[in-house]
Amino acid sequence: MSTTASHAHVIRRPQDVVDLVNTHPAIRSGLGITLIALGGILIDAYQAAMIGFGNRYIAQEFGISPGLAATVNASVLIAALFGGLMANRVVERFGQRTAFVIGMGMCTVGAAAVAFAPNVLALLLCRIIMGIGLGIDFPLATSAVAELRGSSSKKTGTSVNLWQMGWYLSTTVVYLILVPLAASSVAEPDLWRYGIFIGAGFAVVVMILRWVYLGESAMWAARKNRFDQSCRILKTRYGVDAQTASDAVAGTEGATDQVKGAYRILLSGRYRRRTILGCVVATMQAWQYNAVGVYLPLTLAGILTGGLTSALWGSAAVNLLCGVTGGAIGSLIVQRVGARRQSMIGFGFVVAALLILGLVGRDNPWLALGLLGSIIFFHSSGPGGLGMTIATMSYPPSIRPAGVGFARAIMRTGAIAGLIFWPMLWQALGTDAFFWLMAVPLVGFLTCALIPWEPIGADVDAEDADVLAQISKG
Template sequence: MSAQPVAEREPVLIRSARDVTDLVNSGAARGSHARMIVLLALGGIFLDAYDLTSLAYGITDIREEFGLSPAWAGAVTASISVGAIIGAWFGGYLVDRLGRYRVFMADMLFFVVSALGCALAPNAEVLILFRFLMGIGVGMDIPVAMAFLAEFSQLRGKASKGSRTAAWSPAWYVATSGCYVVILALYFLLPDQHHDLLWRFTVGFGAIPALVILLVRNKYMNESPSWAANQGDLHRAARILRDSYSVNAVVAEDAEVPRERTEPRRGLADFARLFNARYRARTLQALVISLAQTFGYNAVAYGLPIIIAGLLAQGELNTISASLVLNLVFAVSGGLLGIRLAHRAGAWWTTALGFAVQLASLVALAIIGEPGALPWVLAALAALGAFMFAQAAGPGAQFMSFASLSYPTSLRGTGIGFNQGTLRVGSTLALFFFPVLSASLGSGVFWVLALAPVFGLLALLAKRWEPVGYDADAVERDTADRETSAA
């Protein structure tokens, strides 16, 4: 951008909420602050993944320190998932009612307080409480982060809404790998006699990036201009465009008052809108795709140590090394490819191809069974890598486009929150049932897991819906205008 002061640039008149969203969607509005907001939103995704992963490596030490029974250990593990379900369902609603900025800042406070509370927990009860609060923050963050990614991006091109919503996938895998790096660093930094404190330092470290985001909020973070305009506050939307995009936006004297401003608050009835005639099929398709991808992902990704150590009969060192390599080489690279595929091929084709590769990988693992010879072990690891690559580039990245870009600004947070809350119910069940199924079925568990991509493909075939490049706000307004004219 030019160094010319914003006030001296050619004024851009804003007459309606449509002008605001059109300006952002066209890509004509560009600014370093807007890009920074996108990075901060991805930072929220990073925190989600880190906090969900941080206790996975310390649950044994926690059981020993607090003398926990298996039931209490399960409560410690499950508390964050329960909080995330509640946080997603209600957080998405709050994102639409209160705004993206307020909920995002509340998220960061949740992360700081809960991370420090977990790190200093004197007993299991306090640890469960703060893990539950951490889960609420995690659940609230996904709807607000995805709303920011969608509403501070243009409609098409490299910096499109589809590409940026897909960017959550590599951010997630980088965070899970980063958590492992933190654990490894602390392992060597802490004296041997204090390794029982490793889990406390790992969880507490999650407060640092949240604090950084809180410290830079005044300089970079801002409300979504589309949300502000849809609330009837065109002057605030214009101010955001000036601050975040360096666009000399000026509200015209003959500006329209958006219809949303005069409508009463509908409360939980917003959830019912997800299932009206216009959005029902999209909501159900996005939900099935999300559940299919999360069941397969959670079973395979979190079950990697079980798969490698048990089914592939590998030792501890090989198990750790193979798990890390599979995540870094296949998952992160797949996620980066998913960003490019989003705006080139679209979410529908990329998701369908990803599910197809996953299906082939799981069938291959089921056929290979429990390999004994090295070539079969390598073939099984290659199939696992292909599954994770396809997950990260396909359904794992693109399902966020179905969940967020199918709805207009006024309904986006609620749609994502409903999708995420219900998805987390599925992921919790997957985490519970995979060890049980793996113990009882052995390698035959992969035949069961293969049903997940089958259902995902069936959902895609049931409705050929492409959310990438779709302007939900424009369609919503045009439909409302036609209905008003007809009346």
């Protein structure tokens, strides 16, 4: 036997692969690879901001009310809700590499078609296709990041939470693309179509980069009893020598393939409180963001003078200075502060900022701009990314896509509420609408205060064998 083989880890069951991945970060797991894995989330952010900008133009072009236009646009979130629930089944059936192509491929096709939608029904259908793809993609992305680092790594929470910084980088790109388009010969009502089509091109780039740099999941291969494939992935991606034992025990492929018990486990026993915390944080942050963040140009246009160009530059500045900075700081401090406590602090500051906005927002435009920036900052550094971080870090690999998908699906209800109701509230109440919005972060704050679960530093991957046993028992 060779020297390498004599020192190789022996794989006898799927949990052996899980344990090795958990304790051995990937050779290439830096910022670049992390952002590639999170690429679908960046596309989600880009398209959400672009369609939010285009809402009033869509209403004008198709002869519908802004509320109905927002409802049509929110169809992407409803579809993403169902896509998130499908994610675990898709990845278990096809594997990580192919599932990434399925999710982002649907998003690409839908986005390209949206740019040429001739009527509101075509727009609705395209948005649904986009939404299913985005819903499938998000749980895969955060699970892939967790697998690159391993849940026992102190850097895993930081890496997973980087999606929030990436989100604001992506939304900043939206406004930086719209500014030159608006200055060119493109008609203002058509800006959103050009922007959506450019986003489809970005999605193609993400698909190619993922196919080349991410590849297949070693854990998935092990759960499918493809131990030799797992050993090859462990060697090339993690630098770990491993070999399959002659008495290797097959895993419960049928149970994980059907994933019938995954959602039952999420809502029972020790996972119930984790699920509630992750879902509430994710949902409340989505609600407040889709009210303030997605419609930031609309809100700023009602506060600042200078027309569309001023609103776009203001939106870009707020996203870059407050959103990107907040996301970066949040990722750096989450390991020290903890995901739950950091979410609670962020929610608390958003409540205070909304209260002040409601009181003085109409009287001092620059103060209002600063307060909107503070909302974006404390959202981004606090609960904005941590709902998904909590969901990703609270479950072992066998149910992680289901847990993230479920939290993301529930989160979409908050996003839908913010996307649909905020234009109506803003039109009817003006800055008094901020008082109503205060209830959203307040619910998030109270939930964090009442549920003490902290996923950062918890070795949840060690629970995988027990969860698989529970699934197999039905």
